[in-house]
Amino acid sequence: MNDEPNDQVNFPRYAGSILAWLDRADPGAHRRIKGLRLVTAYGLAAALGALQDVTRDVPAGVSVGSLAAAFALWASVSEARAPRAESSRDLAVLCVAAALGACSFALLAPLFREAGRGGAEFVLVSGAFCVGYLKRFGVTGAGIGSQLYIGQLVAYSMKLAPMDAWAIALALLISMIAAIVPRMLSGPAERPVVLPALASEPAYARRAVSPAFAMGLQAASGALVVALLNAIFALAESAWAVTACVYVVATSAVGTAERVRRRIYGTLVGVPVGLACLPLAEHAPLLVWAMAAGAMIVYAMALPDRYDIACGAFAFALIVTLAASGVHSIPLLAARAWETLLGGALGLVSARLVFPLRLVR
Known part of the structure; x- marks a missing residue:
């Protein structure tokens, strides 16, 4: 009869499952x-x-x-x-x-x-x-x-x-x-990354607008709106709203909508999990930093193909590292979440209204 605890018996199985998932997500x-x-x-x-x-x-x-x-x-x-x-x-x-x-x-x-x-x-x-x-x-x-x-x-x-x-x-x-x-x-051992193709130059009022210039204007427009809102209402973490607005802008309006959706999903998962780990930041800071390092590895693995997982991993890493650095205000940490969502929404609006780009297949 085997008297070993179940967790010891199942640990190799768990480790094998984790390694199998890593191989599927990151072959090579x-x-x-x-x-x-x-x-x-x-x-x-x-x-x-x-x-x-x-x-x-x-x-x-x-x-x-x-x-x-x-x-x-x-x-x-x-x-x-x-x-x-x-x-x-x-x-x-x-x-x-x-x-x-x-x-x-x-x-x-x-x-x-x-x-x-x-x-x-x-x-x-x-x-x-x-x-x-x-x-x-x-x-x-x-x-x-x-x-x-x-x-x-x-x-x-x-x-x-x-x-x-x-x-x-x-x-x-x-x-x-x-x-x-x-x-x-x-x-x-690393492989190069290929950027998505830019849209063809759309014509507005008989003038061709560069796709890159359109993306720059979209990101800047959303950032400008956030800055104006901050000047009026004094947002707690306005820079994170600007950041979300900047990085959801993609090479097409459809791509931007997809990135916004995935960023919202990732943020809504990563931030609550990070907030749940706040007690560890005070009692086990070394463990928290190790968890943040693991989250950044997941971020690097997921970024090219799974933007939602990458955003969730980064949101978690951000929350726990801020807590480990001495920031324990839950309202302040939560503000980074909802203002990130605000920035994503503004980025989507900008992509729809400011020289919208069509998808290139």
């Missing part, structure tokens, strides 16, 4: 490798940025580690080349783009803040336009546009000013090291 382990690279780049940048000898000349109010980690993480997400040399080149370019975005916000935000409440959000409109418009230059262009906006977003969240230029430059150097080293070690 290509995306898992990329997910591990994202986590490694983020952790390496955060660790280097936390060294006192590295950041001793940086103002006390600026976290170089967090800034560099954001640059390296999202550069690794946007990079999509197969050869190591091309990947390393693109990672360096993408980190520079993020630093330029942060510098642009640090320089322009003080001018817009003089316009009144919520003025700084208007700077994000320029980054929103770049996310859509630069897709005309392929994978690298799309990544550069995304990094310009990410740099602005991080600078917005950290309230960077012109005096923080040295911190941005230092974060740039750290992020390049943190992003390139894991890519060099991952080898040629």
